[in-house]
Amino acid sequence: MSNPDQQNFATVRQVTAALEEMAPLSLAESWDKVGLQVGDPSRPVRKVMLTLDSNDDGVIDEAIAKGVDLIIAHHAMIFRPVQTLRTDTPYGRRLQKLLANGLNVYVAHTNLDIAEGGVNDILASRLHLENTEVMTRVHNTRLKKLVVFVPETHHEAVRQAVGDAGAGWIGNYSHCTFNTPGTGTFIPQQGTNPYIGEQGQLERVNEIRLETVVPERIQDHVIAAMLQAHPYEEVAYDLYPLEIMGQELGVGRVGDLVEEMTLAQFAEFVKQQFEVPAVRVVGPLDRKIRRVAVWGGSGEEYFPDALKKGADAFVVSDIRYHYAQDAAAEGLCMVDPGHNTEKLILPSIGAYLEAKMRQYGFDTEILVSQTNTEPFRFI
Template identity: 75%
Template sequence: MSDHKMATVRQVVAALEELAPLSLAESWDKVGLQVGDPDRPVKKVMLSLDSNDEGVIDEAIAKGVDLIIAHHAMIFRPVQTVRTDTPYGRKLQKLLKHDIGVYVAHTNLDIAEGGINDILASRLHLEQVEVLSRVHNTRLKKLVVFVPSTHHEQVLKALGDAGAGWIGNYSHCAFNMQGIGTFVPQAGTDPYIGEQGVLEKVEEVRIETIVSDANQGKVVAAMLAAHPYEEVAYDIYPLEIMGEELGHGRVGNLVQEMTLKQFAEFVKVQFGVPAARVVGPHDRIVRRVAVLGGSGEEFYPAALNKKADVLVTGDIRYHYAQDALADGICLVDPGHNTEKICLPSLQAYLEAKVREREYEVEVILSETNTEPFTFL
């Protein structure tokens, strides 16, 4: 008998949302479960760039897929009718008839650390990578807890291991101060130290550390589990300082400078495309690169502000290209569909999460080509 557990749609997408929380998505975006029942059992998941593609849906049916996880939405604009004599209605009918769920992770996956744009930046071997255009900052709080000296190290380690105390590239950061804690256990208590009705004085350590808003629940749970007291004394204070910067696109430096022509050829190879549109003098030397998956022409001023020599993004229109050229930044457009190169990394992430939770779930990649353009 297998030790693996049956997973539901809800449980599978919860694992993905650890990487790309829905709260990161832009307000206009349509993300989350768009088709299907969150409590439906899942044995096979298929990752695809596009969900609103009949070839992808037919592939999912043929392969016995229970859940499609896609970057581009199945439902984006309001649906006025579900007429099955239309291409769109027929696709929805197929999904519902075969009980296939569709979950969408779009701008939340673009923005997430380790998401689409970090993967694209890594494919270009960029160094000293930073966010191109800020959307959010993680909210930070200060956590203060009082611990008996005997359990100081135990609680301190539990806090750090759960993710508290991250400042830049340093983990387990905390301030520790010794003092005397006093309390009187009242009727109905079962104190770890002392006895009912008697004032107790205990050598304690005040631990102060930083916790992100997103990680607060996990950290507090770990702290309470490691703390010996029946009633734990702790405080959480909101802070004015901003935490990690999160946003669209990435900017960084090439390992070695090259001409714009050489760089465009490099992009073609790394992104697996047959052609790329190039804006700018082919002999221009480029070293600092901005990259943004999907359609990102409007971010070229942000790339200029970050002192990028070139912006790599899809769907660049004529007048944006002219304006960028006049403003002194080069552009390389390998197309919107290049985001598909991120799918193997997401597959590896989700497979690791599934194994960790011992779910009986197979994660596959769609083999359907959803690129609408060909090059002659």
């Protein structure tokens, strides 16, 4: 058994940075409250616990009992401005308990909804949807053009490194580059340690001009990989902003069921796949369902977007009466499995973070909360 004193624990900042590789805060809606809400980013983290709801006594008590240092939640601990911090209120007592026990709380909400591999992709995979696409576009990835000059001897290594780091994606094609041969010239000056050439002498080198596209959010990661693979002491490269739109990013997913079902059959399928005892259903139970839109959490008002994408049914939580009437009038069926179904994302996000901790050499443990935060009971 390893000595705890010799273990290498990630800090709060390092754990959350790993999650932000998948779900950067820049993806979040402008109204949302995401990021570190309680705690110290430099605090070492032995254990992380993932939960749907952070503002819950059971979740906080579970974290304390299990020796957790960082709670990562989908729903915010602090959403509206805090006017007072009174510990004679339930909310104040929770904040006091967090601080008294050194618990840090981080929130990933709409950024995790929008992210590739996030909430909506996980829910779509639960329904086995095929040919999935974004339902409601929020924005597109901003792209940049990376140009780097590489000696022929290291061209393949640099090309592979930037591609593996995430550069060069065009549609479903990865590692896309354009490569032009040419001659590079330079004179190493005093104090340099050139890979090729001698100080004070003009050097001519057969080089390749390597061009590729880079999503802005990962440009630092791609450049770091490029510099590591490049042999030169001083690397010549350019980074240009592009006007073209990159990958479409947004909320909700639309896709096709493996097999057509009636609405009644589909409702039972949703219950099974989302692990809920009941669902609310809008529409004729004998209606044929093949194309499905799914939205993590509340999003009833976006049902026109589901219609535009050709959906027969829209799986979304917290449907209100008049939205149900309007959708039914437009011929769209709806299935409401409840907001708490977002908890289904936790094992997948946990597996992602576990892999990241091992990749970076950290011994930080990842747990999934066992506390049931569903406020409703079905009788």
